[in-house]
Amino acid sequence: MNTFWAGIGLRLGATGLFAVMSLFVRLASFEAPVGQIMFWRSSIALIPIVLYLIWCNQFPRALRTARPFGHIKRSTFGLVAMFFSFLSLSYLPLALATALGFLAPLLVLPIAMVMLREKPSIAVFVATFAGFGGVFLMLWPTLSTPGLDTGVVMGIAAGLAMAVTTAFAKAQIKALTSTESSGTIAFYFAVICALGGLLTLPFGWVNPSLEALTYLIGAGLTGGLAHIFMTEALARAPASTLAAFEYTAMIWALLLDVTIFGVLPQPVSLFGAFLIVLAAAIVMFGDKIIAMLPTRANKQAATASED
Known part of the structure; x- marks a missing residue:
């Protein structure tokens, strides 16, 4: 049980770190292309990852793996x-x-359910679909605007593609944690992504300003820490249970949009954010609440005890 709650705490910590990383990525994108950001985010992330391995007395032993193709598959996604x-x-x-x-x-x-043979509870299903409803409400003000900007359309299409590949990547992480340490998974992911970003060098990198360089380094450090937290969380709790806690990232995103960029959400978006928070609460307390509700069996047991 303690391991389960530790997994939830680690996932919440990872969510906050990923939100800050996203902020750094958006700020860096005003100057640097995506491939260059990927290289800096992944190469700098190796610093906290290697320090983590040293702290765990796993370096360089953790670099040995019996599942190289599993790491390649996970890192490709x-x-x-x-x-x-x-x-x-x-x-x-x-x-x-x-x-x-x-x-x-x-x-x-x-x-x-298919790849990992997990059996999510009813509370997890309810929470996930409630969170999805919140996401739809968040998107509605943009999707209902006539004449969407081309950049916005590209951003939405990229976000949809990211969601699909992220789902497969997380399932592969969970499969790897049965034999591989979180540090090993994080290390090879960072190496492969750094190499992937480096391949974009011929397509035109920029000489970043000191401000943009700070954002690139910040994205790498927070991304590396977030990945360690996330992988450790998946090693301690079911992937289907941790899924709903990712919705708390919306709170971070809303706050950062308001404080950094001055973007004020519309009321329907705020209601969507409320549903997202509610989804996380259902996962944390839903099963306990359901267990406390009076059922026919409980009523019969109570009647029998009174007799």
Whole structure:
């Protein structure tokens, strides 16, 4: 039980770190192309990852793996998801790009059931669909605007593609955690994504300003820490249960949009954010509440005890 709650705490921590990373990525995108951001985010992320391995007394032992193709498969999904995620962030406000990412938890449910043979509870299903409804409300003000900007359309398309690849990447992470340490998974993911970003060098990188360089380094450090937290969380709790807690990232995105970019959400978007928070609460307390509700069996037992 303690391990389960530790997994939830780690996932919440990862969510906050990923939100800050997204902020750095959006700020860096005003100068740098997506491929260059991917390289910096992934290469700098190796610093906290290697320090983490040293702290756990796993370096360089953790670099040995019996499942190289599993890491390649996971990192390939993650690489594509990162590209689409950063592309979406370069065109959309943080809250809207984050909302599109919340399609991934909905997709994790069937993937976790098929690939990992998990059996999510009814509360998890209810929470996931409630969160999806909140995401729809977040998107509605943008989708209902006549004559969508081309950049917005590209951002939305990239966000949808990111959601699909992210769902498969998370399922693959869960499969790897049965034999691989979180540090090993994070290390090879960062290496492969850094190489993928480096391949875009011939397509035109920029000489970043000091401000943009700070954002690139910040994205790498927060991204590396977030990935460690997320992988540790998946090693401690079912992927289908942790899915709903990703919705708390919307709170971070809304706050950052307001404080950093001055983007005020519409009332329908705020209601969508409320549904997202409610979804996380259902997962945390839903099963306990259901167990406390009077059922026919409980009533019969209570009647028998009174007699």
